[in-house]
Amino acid sequence: MYAGRMNRTHAVQKVPHVTIADVAERAGVSVGTVSRVLNNVENTGADVRLRVRGAVEALGYVPNHAARSLKRRLTMQIALVVPDLGNPVYAQMAVGVQREAAASGYHLTLVSSGGDWSEERLALQSLEERQVDGAIVCSLNVTQNLVRSVAEHASSICVIGALPLDCPVDNVRLDSVRGAELAVEHLVGSGRRRVGFVNGTPGTVPHEVRDRGYRQALARAGIAYDERWVASGDFTMTGGYEAVDRLLDTRVPFEALFCANDMMALGAMRRLQESGVSVPRQVAVVGMDDIEAARMSTPTLTTVSLLARERGRIAGELLLRRLSGGGAGEPQKVTVLPKLITRESSAVG
Amino acid sequence: MYAGRMNRTHAVQKVPHVTIADVAERAGVSVGTVSRVLNNVENTGADVRLRVRGAVEALGYVPNHAARSLKRRLTMQIALVVPDLGNPVYAQMAVGVQREAAASGYHLTLVSSGGDWSEERLALQSLEERQVDGAIVCSLNVTQNLVRSVAEHASSICVIGALPLDCPVDNVRLDSVRGAELAVEHLVGSGRRRVGFVNGTPGTVPHEVRDRGYRQALARAGIAYDERWVASGDFTMTGGYEAVDRLLDTRVPFEALFCANDMMALGAMRRLQESGVSVPRQVAVVGMDDIEAARMSTPTLTTVSLLARERGRIAGELLLRRLSGGGAGEPQKVTVLPKLITRESSAVG
DNA sequence: CTGTTAGCGCATTCAA
């Protein structure tokens, strides 16, 4: 029956919120003056300024964000919507955006949509609620309508990734076809002409894109496309492992291997090594993504970085520029070129 | 001289903000009623409810977050402060918090402090500005004073990691000593008694902690501590590689190796394999962290997970519970036990 | 059950 005294020990003592009015009183000026001093606006008398600053200090005044937002119609917050924060790619993207935002005094709100389209909708709604001044959306599910509806609300928005044509919003995209080309060109450039290819899940966009890059690079090098060099995995390590299994079965020799992503490349290398095939001496391998594991495998994996952090940084830059410009201006489109990162798995000799 | 027409094509057409008053007028009711309907509060007439909902729909009304926050003194936002979002550990932590927050209708603001203490200060300030209702701080720099000052502002806060004694805030910590013990126990349990140890940078807390776990586990197994089994790296892959170099030089045989983190374990395995030592047949290896690369190495790496996501989840849970409880109640302390994840690098036989 | 009204804390207009 001692319940009456429970939870009292550390009870929160409500610190009476000190407002701009308290500061004004203490400094012997009006609230308007305090506001002006705090925002360094208009000419304010040196003495008054000092008294106000003193009162702020003494009272421990700290401005109320909600009130300021309500009045200014600015939250100084932007949102980033990604499918899955747990995926290192998106985590890196978040870092890029965060840095850029922080540098401009903005805070970042993160929404991990889980690929769920209703979650995305929800996130964009918070934008409409003016909980944030703008948003960066990275998702495969951004439909034209979705973006349109938001854009019409006069909100600033930037999309990372593919976008339906004719969407009047800022956009950062990636030339992934060029990425695949870079990989193959690198392999061919080191004198290996029989270049195998482990692509991802057939029917997906990434599959399509990498296929195009692979074919174009070969064509440009004057090498005929041979489908016996090509196998498909499901973007997992096991998928890569088994794809090489099949490639090996055909007994068609190859001296290089381009894999649609690093995980499959790692699986592929494992399979090759288990067959006694030396990487890179007998077969050079190149992956795509530049995941952390690529730096730690044996041998370390040559790969094509898709520059997630950089794309995040650019998206942040575009969005912030738009915000500072009042939302006006032509939609900006930026295309980022992937970058080849050379490591041991494709070394020559 | 056509500047006058520049940037006009896509000029933002300010959609006149539709407010609760507009809805009220359209529905033929008062603003109070609209507010009640929107918040499902008190009994409202079915017909009125319908008319209001209709008006909301027709006008495309969306509540203004700032105004609501100002009035309710609640932002429905919480913050997470981590040293570096780019570090997968913290990214995972963020995922844990985010999930928990989203489930309760809260948004997550992320602050990557870069280990910079002033950044942390800044983050906590946004807390004081009532930009967020509460914060989770994960950092080595949380000083007692810092936490105290914030706690006094009646804000809810939860710290992940070590905390000065007597800090009256919620706290989630990790029993890392036990983590090291788990690793060594696993090794010893598989019949290997000569357990080498690659520790991290001497003089750091993680070094201290793992050392303790290593010694305790050995002692408990009745194995004498032998310093010739121990080397130190700097938590990098190269560090692990070179540490094994030294271990090999001493020519003191060992049949198992515990490494203070996965990166060093990967480096260690590489060095062992280059010396023709088979892992796990001749030497079993266990790391710590469970980074992505641990699942992709050859052999895959047995490791001790520090459960970052889980800690984030728990921290979120504690914070949200406190928020819903009005901030009152005893500070909660939760200790998470690391988890052994068995893979190929420590297989028996 | 619903309408009216008074602020929440601040920025900003208009006077002085």
Added chain:
DNA sequence: TTGAATGCGCTAACAG
């Protein structure tokens, strides 16, 4: 240069 007054959009307390 400064003070007074108004309202941002919404919730909640009070009347009816």
